[in-house]
Amino acid sequence: MRDEVVMIGLIAAVVLIALYWTLLYRGVSLSVFTAVTAVAIAALWAVGILGPVGVTIVAVLFAIPAIAFNVVPLRRNLLTKRLYTVFRKILPEMGQTEKDAIEAGEVWWEGEMFRGRPNWNQLLDFKLTELTAKEQAFLDNETETLCSMIDDWEVNFERKDLPEEVWNYIRGNNFLAMLIPENMGGLGFSAYGQSCVVAKIATRSLTAAVTVMVPNSLGPGELLTHYGTxxxxxxxxxxxxxGKELPCFALTGVEVGSDAAQMPDRGIVCKRQIDGEEVLGLSLTFNKRYITLAPVATVMGLAFKLKDPDGLLGDPNTVDYGITCALLPTDTPGVNIGRRHFPGAVFMNGPIHGEDVFVPIDSIIGGKEKAGKGWRMLVECLSAGRGISLPALSTATGKGMYGITSAYSRIRRQFGTEIGNFEGVREGLGVIGGYAYILENVRNLTASAVDHCTPSVVTAMIKYHSTEMMRTVINHAMDIHSGRGIIMGPRNYLAAAYQALPVAITVEGANVMTRSLMIFGQGAIRCHPYVLSEMEAAHSDNFDKGLKDFDKLLFSHIGYTVNRMVRSFTLGITGSRLAKAPVDNEMSDYYKHMERFSAALAFSADLSMGSLGGALKLKESTSARLGDVLSHLYMASATLKAFEVNGPTEEDKVHAQWAMEYHLHEIENAFFEFARNYPIKGLRGVLKAVALPTGRKFAGPSDEINAKLCDQMQAMSLDSAFGKRMSYDIYIGQGENDPTGRLMGAFNKLQEVDAFYGDFLRGVKKGEIAGEVLEDQLADAVANNKLDETQAQKIREYDRLRYDVLLTDDFSKEYLVNPNSEEGRKAEHAEQAELRKVS
Structure with missing residues (x-):
């Protein structure tokens, strides 16, 4: 009998644990949780497990917290009021620039990934932007023509500038007005359309791409379109x-980069006598640097701190208005402009100075009503532009290196074989291919998002990760090309991108700041379903209303945190088998694992904010690792979306698997380092148990999958569906005098001889084909019926192209000393042409 009682008790305990675990896993409301508990107590009494005394004790113990937590007015007075009072006192005041940065833009798909239970239909139903007929025509015609006009060696080494005819073509064909609506004289392109144009130009010339990119990313045109009177x-x-007006925007200064709150530039509202009339205006004093297009700009936007000490704007109680934006001609008296910086790429960039520069009050963008609203305007425009321009540059680099490095790895032979067959080379080549695929998917999804909303957190994470991927891609490409990549000259298609790389890394804030402060710092508040609302409630001037809102938010927040903890742990120990995938294909398991990591991120973020509070802002490594998790969840989502849209081609299966294995590996590593280094040692075990209860399972792409990817890269046809998707916005030069045209011409000819060229080389190596030089070898092969004359001629043509691809440039001493001499340039170019004939 005693054994039966014990057994019944154990069964009841197991049932109750399973019941409550299920309730917490599903995230039921407090009222449902309370009702189920009441039913459970009644059931225990009904089956005799609890007697009259036991049920009375349990009922009393249950009733007290049940009433306290479920009777909302009682709960607010007994518990929440005390917490609310403390929270209001300890919550630090948020500066206006910080507040504007947090509130700017919108939360999009990253919010779903942050909150632990992603609604996959939101991603799968989202429609990616497609090029309109007008955008496609502009990409195929005007953009193609612009690229064909540019000699990047001439731009970077000889002129240190774009030729005048290129400038005129850019200005005369609306390249600087892609975002300006058609009814205002611009092209009115989508964000995706702009991205494709910038990407294609970037595959030809980073200088030209930046020149086109910046006015379409952050400039007077965008500010006027959105906010101008x-x-x-x-x-x-x-x-x-x-193109009659060339714009620039002056934001960054000597004393301040990313910390706009410390901007020293000032604008004082005052009155001046102008042509005998009293004019209300601004006295501007500023010192700006790193301003793209400043040396050639005719109109400048300017960010400064506005002060109105005499109340001339109509509000005698306001002196400091904060950051404001104004627009003024660059020939305004007192503006000192025209000198150049010399960044890694030679696009126009320089300083602007001004002291007591007077402009009328209507120079404020948006008029007097927008006084002090400049930072919010800038952050919103930067957020959108960041999602277009830098991913475009990074993707262009990734896809460009994908094509040229895989082609070069087949053309270049060492130790009797193509270097693309060496495992050491394939390690780097696979990364180039995987990253290029990821970048294309992320660029398409993010630009499409910008066409629908203003996703601020997404654009910050993609700015960081896309430019870091670009850095890695270029480094691997340089390693594989070896000496071929470091000798400067017209033949070198790598050096300009390598030299200009730091520009993309540092523009719009250095990457270290973007990763450490912006991604999670903004994402944790904006993406969280409760935190921002709790902060607003705590700052409420109406105590009673704030308390009421805070109470509702707080207890919803507690339930949310517990649910995500239980979900993460449960999915972790079951290998994510309890999660549901919205598709049934090769990617199904990846959806499940991402849901698990999403739940782990939600819990980890809550525990971090709860245990570290405001100090989390200073724990940059901690927040950066959580930002890495969120970023890789988003980027992995882009690959899943692309896989569904494009269909499971053989190339997509391999590339997508490589990408997903990479992302999940990075997510696990970020969680591992986050838990291992968490500032509060006592919580490290909890964080590890919830995020990685069975340890790390993803080791990154295997050698096998990497080898498949490399094989596909080296056999890629631009006529295949996958090849067209990876090259539709890539510029490939034409002719043997063009650096990429020379390479791709040789690669195409190699594909023509592939069927018999390998056998021919093996025959030579084994001594089956005689001859010391190629002509003798071909003659012997034809004579012994190992090749026919047509095949021999094709090999002869390919070998000439192959050798030409391997050559590097050399110059006269006089030309290198004075490359700007027109006469010297012509002489050097003529000599180079003769050398090409000889070689």
Whole structure:
């Protein structure tokens, strides 16, 4: 009998544990949880496990917290009021620039990945932007023509500038007005359309790409379009759209980079006598640097701190208005502009100075009503532009290196075989291929998102990760090309991108800041379903209303945190088998694992914010690792989306598997380092148990999958569906005098001889084909019926192209000393042409 009682008790305990675990896993409401508990107590009494005394004790113990937590007015007075009072006191005040940065833009798919239970239909139903007929025509015609006009060696080494005819073509064909609506004289392109144009130009010349990119990313055109008055739009937009006006925007200064709150540039509201009339305006004093297009700009946007000490704007109680944006001609008296910086790429970039520069009050973008609203305007425009321009540059580099490095790895032979067959080379080549595929998917998804909303957190994470991937891709490409990549000259298609790489890394804030402060710092508040609302409630001037809102948010937040903890642990110990995938294909398991990691991120973020509070802002490595998790969840989502849209081609299966194995490996590593180094040692075990209860399972792409990827890269046809997707916005030069044309011409000819060229080389190596030089070897092969004359001629043609690809440039001493001499350039170019004939 005693054994039966014990057994019944154990069964009841197991049932209750399973019941409550299920309730917590599903995330039921407090009222449902309470009702189920009441039913459970009644059931225990009904089956005799609890007697009258026991049920009374349990009921009383249960009733007290049940009433306290479920009767909302009682709960607010007994518990929440005390917590709310403390929270209001300890919550630090948020500066206006920080507040504007957090509130700018919108939360999109990254919010789903942050919150632990992603609604996959939101991703799968989202429609990627497609090029319109007008955008496609512009990409195929004007953009192609622009690329064909550019000699990047001439731009970077000889002129240190774009030729005048290129400048005129850019200005005359609306390249600087892609985002300006058509009814205002611009092209009115989508974000995705702009991205494709910038990407294609970048595969030809980073200098030209930056020149086109910046006015379409952050500049007077965008600010006027979104915030300008009708008078300002009518005055400036036609000239900006036609190219008559060249814009720049002056934001960064000597004393301040990313910390805009410390901006020393000032604008004082005052009155001046102008042509005998009293004019209300601004006295501007500023010192800016790193301003793209400044040396050639005709109109400048300017960010400064506005002060109105005499109340001339109509509010005598406000002196400090904060960051404001104004628009003024660069020939305004007192503006010192025209000198150049010399960044890694030779695009126009330079400083701007001004002291007591007077402009009328209507120079404020948006008019007096926008005084002090400049930082919010800038952050929103930067967020959108960041999602277009830098991913475009990075993707262009990734896809460009994908094509040229895989082609070169087949053309270049060492030790009797193509270097692309060496495992050491394939390690780097696979990374180039995997990253290029990831970058293309992320670029497409993010640009499409910008066409629908203003996703601020997404664009920050993609700025960081896309440019870091670009850094890795270029480094691997340089390693594989070896000496071929370091000798400067017209033949070198790598050096300019390698030299200009730091520009992308540092623009719009150095990557170390973007990763450590922006991604999770903004994402944790914006993506979280409760934190921002709790902060707003705590800052409420109405104590009673704030308390009421805070109470509701707090207890929803507690339930949310417990649910994500239980979900993460449960999915972790079951290998994510309890998660549901929205598709049934090769990617199904990856969806399940991502849901598990999403839940782990939600819990880890909550525990971090709860245990570290405001100190989390200073724990940059901790927040950066959580930001890495969120970023890789988003980037993996882009691959899953692309796989569903494009269909499971053989190339997509291999590339997508490589990408997903890479992302999940990076996520696990980020969680591992996060838990191992968490500032509060007592919580490290909890974090590891919830995020990685069975340890790390993803080791990254295997050698086998990497080898498959490399094989596909080296056999890639631009006529295949996959090849077209990877090259539709890539510029490939034409002819043997073009650096990429020379390489791709040789690669195409290699594919023509592939069927018999390998046998021919093996025959030579084994001594089955005689001859010391190629002509003798071909003659012997034809004579012994190992090749026919047509095949021999094709090998002869390929070998000439192959040798030409391997050559590097050399110059006269006089030319290197003075490359800007027109006469010297012509002489050097003529000599180079003769050398090509000889070789």
């Amino acid at each position: 009708k008078e300002q739009q009518d005055r400036w937009l036609p000239g900006l759209a036609s």
